Amino acid sequence: MAFPFDLRRCRLLGLAGTAFLALGGESAGALPVADLPAPASAREATGLVAAYFGVVLLIAAWVLLGRLVRGPRPPAPRALLLVLAVWAAPLVLAPPLFSRDVYSYLAQGAMADAHMDVYTQGPAALGGPLADQVAPMWQHTGAPYGPAFLGLAAALSGLTRGGLPAGLIGMRLLALLGVALMAFALPRLARHSGADPAAALWLGALNPLVPLHLVAGAHNDALMLGLLGLGLVAARRGPVPGAVLVTLAALVKAPAALGLPAVVALQARAGRRPLPAALTTAAVCAATTVAATVTAGTGYGWIGALGTPVSPRNWALTGLLGRATGALLDRLGSGLAPLAVPGWQLLGLLATAVAIGVIWLRLRLTPVYALGLSLLAVAVFGPAIRPWYVLWGLFLIAAAAPSTSVRHRVAALAGVLALAVLPSGGPADAGRLVLAVCGGLLGVVVLWQAHQAARPPVAAPAPGRAA
Numbered sequence: 487m488a489f490p491f492d493l494r495r496c497r498l499l500g501l502a503g504t505a506f507l508a509l510g511g512e513s514a515g516a517l518p519v520a521d522l523p524a525p526a527s528a529r530e531a532t533g534l535v536a537a538y539f540g541v542v543l544l545i546a547a548w549v550l551l552g553r554l555v556r557g558p559r560p561p562a563p564r565a566l567l568l569v570l571a572v573w574a575a576p577l578v579l580a581p582p583l584f585s586r587d588v589y590s591y592l593a594q595g596a597m598a599d600a601h602m603d604v605y606t607q608g609p610a611a612l613g614g615p616l617a618d619q620v621a622p623m624w625q626h627t628g629a630p631y632g633p634a635f636l637g638l639a640a641a642l643s644g645l646t647r648g649g650l651p652a653g654l655i656g657m658r659l660l661a662l663l664g665v666a667l668m669a670f671a672l673p674r675l676a677r678h679s680g681a682d683p684a685a686a687l688w689l690g691a692l693n694p695l696v697p698l699h700l701v702a703g704a705h706n707d708a709l710m711l712g713l714l715g716l717g718l719v720a721a722r723r724g725p726v727p728g729a730v731l732v733t734l735a736a737l738v739k740a741p742a743a744l745g746l747p748a749v750v751a752l753q754a755r756a757g758r759r760p761l762p763a764a765l766t767t768a769a770v771c772a773a774t775t776v777a778a779t780v781t782a783g784t785g786y787g788w789i790g791a792l793g794t795p796v797s798p799r800n801w802a803l804t805g806l807l808g809r810a811t812g813a814l815l816d817r818l819g820s821g822l823a824p825l826a827v828p829g830w831q832l833l834g835l836l837a838t839a840v841a842i843g844v845i846w847l848r849l850r851l852t853p854v855y856a857l858g859l860s861l862l863a864v865a866v867f868g869p870a871i872r873p874w875y876v877l878w879g880l881f882l883i884a885a886a887a888p889s890t891s892v893r894h895r896v897a898a899l900a901g902v903l904a905l906a907v908l909p910s911g912g913p914a915d916a917g918r919l920v921l922a923v924c925g926g927l928l929g930v931v932v933l934w935q936a937h938q939a940a941r942p943p944v945a946a947p948a949p950g951r952a953a
Contacts, residue, residue, distance in 0.1 A: 491550045493561050493569070500547030500573040504697060506540030507909070508580035509533075510925075511702070515581040516588075516911045518650060519618055526917060534918060535925035537583075537909040542929030544573070545694050545901055552897070555688045563673045566687045570669060573692070574701045578658060583702035585872070585911040589619035591706060592653045594629045595639025598784055604629040604636060605787030616648060628791045632737035635706050637782030658704045665691065665700055667712025668881060674719045675885035679854055689893055690884030694904035699874035707874055710738040711881050714745050718854060718882075721749040722756060725763050729770035737778050740792055741878055744860050746771060747846070751853035802871040804834035834867040841867065851888075858882030873903035 513523050514533030523530040551569065554561060561569075582588045593609035593616045602611060608626035609617040617625070629636060638660060646652035669691045673683030700708040713735035721728025728749040735742035746767055753763035779786060808827030815823040841863040845856050862879025865871055880896050887893050908914055908922060 491554070493551075493554060493565060496547050496551040496554065497569050497572050499550070500544050500569065501576070503540045503543030503545075503547060504573050505576040506536050506543065507583070507698075507702070508540075508576040510535070510537030510540060511580045511583045511909050514909045515583045516586045516909070517581050518589075521581075531921050534909065534921040535928065538905075538922045538925030539929045539932075541694070541698065541904060542926045543933070544697065545904055546929070546933050547573075548688075548692060548694055549901070551692065552688055555682075555684050560682075560684050563683050563687055566684060566692060567669055570665075570687075570692055570696075574662070574665070574697050577697060577702040578662070579655070580702060582654065582704060583909050583911075584699055584907045585703045585705065586619065586621050587911075588654060588657050588704040589616065590621075590624055590629075591631075591635075591639055591657055591704075592643070592648075592650070593617050593620050594631070594636060595641075595643040595653075596648050597629075598636045598640035598782070599643040601783070603787060604784060605791040614648075615650060616653075619650070628787070630788075630791050631706065631739060632788050633779045633782035633784045634734050634737035635709065635739070636784050636788075637778065638709075640782065654704070658701070661700055661704045661706070661708040664706075664708030664710070664712035665696060667716050668696075668708070671712070671715030671719050672881075672885050675715065675854055675882070678719075678722065679852055679886035681886060685893065686885045688884075689897055689900075690881045693880070693884075693897065693900040695874055695877055695880075695900050698904055699872075700877070703874065705874055706738055707877060710735050710742050711877065713738065714742045715881065715885075717745060718748060718752065718857075721752045725749060725753050725758075725766045726770050728752070729767040730774050733771045733774040734778065737775065737788075741861055741864050744842070744864070745857055748853040748857040751856075755853065802834075802869055803866060804830040804869055831869040834869060838863050838867040852886055854882050855886035855888065858884075858886060873906050876900065876903060 510533040512533060513529045514537050517523075523533075551566075555566075577583070590609065593612055594604045596616055597604045597607070597609070597612050600612070605628045608624065608628060609620045610625040639657075642653060642656040642660070646656055669687065672686045672690045676683045676686035696708075699705055700711075713731050717728045717731030717735060720731055729746065732742060732745040732749055735745065749767050750760060750764045753767075754760045779788075805827060808830035811830065812823045812826035815826060842860045845851065845859050845863070849856070851859070858879045858881070860879070861882065862876065865875040865878050868875075876896075876899060880900060883892065883896055887896075905922075905926065908918055912918075914922070
C-alpha cells in the first residue's frame with residue numbers, strides 16, 4: 487500500500503473521525519427530546535452525513551493501526567493507550583450516540599435514589615424530564631441491571647440532583663472508567679495467555695465498537711467488561727479477589743456471571759485443587775451479592791427482572807428466524823404463528839447451553855479464551871443483540887485467541903457492526919439510510935484521494951528512450 491502511515495497519522499486520522507462523529511451527533515445523535523431536530527430537516531441530514539463520514543475515517547485509522555501492530559516495529563502498549571485516549575477525547579462531551587439507553591440508566595438511577603422499585607416499575611412511574619427521554623417501549627419496563635450498577639446510578643442521581651447534562655457526563659465517566667479497566671486488563675491477560683499485548687489492545691480496546699458504543703453510547707457494558715477483566719487478572723493471585731470483582735461485574739450485567747467458572751479454572755491451572763477453589767468462589771460470590779444488594783437497597787427483584795422482554799423487532803438471529811417462521815405459519819393459516827418467536831428464542835437458549843458445554847468440556851481451551859467464546863455465543867444466540875454485545879466475547883478473544891485467523895474474523899465482524907446503527911439509535915428508514923451511505927462513501931472518496939496524492943510520482947522516460 488503506497489499510503490504512508492505511521493502511529494502519528496493513525497492517531498490524527500482517528501481523531502478526525504471521532505471529531506466529525508461528535509459534530510454530526512450534535513444534530514443527528516440520540517439527543518434529549520427538546521433538542522431533537524425536525525424529521526428530514528437539513529440539520530439532521532447534515533449531521534447524519536458528518537457522523538458516518540467520521541465513522542469511516544475511524545475504521546480506516548483502526549485498520550491502518552492494525553497493520554502497524556502486525557509490522558516489524560509495532561507500537562508499545564503505552565503508545566496504543568495514548569491513541570485510545572486521543573480517539574475518545576472528542577466523544578467525552580458529545581451527546582449520546584447510537585442508543586438512548588443512557589437515559590434509561592439515569593431514570594432508573596433516579597428511581598433507586600427515590601427508593602422506588604426499579605424492577606417492577608418502569609420510568610413512567612418516575613415521570614418528569616428524565617422519564618420523558620426514555621424510549622416509549624421501555625417506559626413501563628423494569629430494569630434488567632444488577633444492584634451494583636443501580637447503586638452507582640442512584641449515587642450519581644443524588645450527586646447531580648437529576649440534572650440531565652450532569653447526569654449524562656457522569657454516566658460517560660463511568661463508561662470511561664470501565665474502558666480504562668479494560669485497557670489495564672488486556673495486556674496482562676494477553677501475557678498470561680501467551681498472546682501479544684499490543685495486538686490484544688488493538689483488537690480489544692481500540693476497535694471501533696469501543697469508542698462508538700462504550701464511550702459515545704455510555705453503555706454499562708464497559709463497566710461490566712472492565713470489572714470482569716480486572717477480576718480475571720486478580721484471579722491469578724487467588725479466588726477471593728477474582729470472585730469479588732467478577733461477581734460485581736455480574737451485578738452490573740448478568741452475562742459476566744459466566745466468568746465465575748473461569749476464576750475456578752484459573753485457580754486449577756495455577757496448581758490449586760478445583761473443589762476448594764470452587765467452594766471458595768461460590769461462598770465469596772454469595773457474600774458479595776448480599777453485600778452489594780444490601781448496600782444498593784434495591785432488593786433481590788433483579789433476579790426476576792432478568793427476563794425483561796426484548797423489542798419485538800430486535801434483529802437477533804432467533805428473532806429473525808422466529809418472525810420469518812411466524813409469517814410463514816400465518817400464511818398457512820396455522821394457529822401456531824404466535825409461538826414462533828418464543829419457540830426460536832427457547833432454541834437459542836438451548837443452543838447457547840450446548841455451545842458453552844462444548845467449549846468448556848470438549849475443546850479444552852484456556853479459561854480466558856473459553857470464556858470469550860462462551861460470551862460470544864450468549865450474544866449471538868440470545869434473544870436480543872446489539873452491536874456492542876459482541877464486545878462481551880471479543881474483549882477476551884482479543885486477549886487469548888490462539889491464532890491470527892480468529893482475530894481477523896472477529897476484527898472483520900467489529901468493522902461491519904460499527905456501521906450497523908444510526909447515530910440516533912432509531913430505525914433506519916430509506917431516507918436516513920441513503921444519507922448514511924452518502925456519508926460513508928464521502929469518507930471512502932477522501933481516503934482514496936489521500937492515498938492517490940501520497941503515491942510517488944511516476945518518473946518520465948528519458949528523452950530518446952522508449953517508454
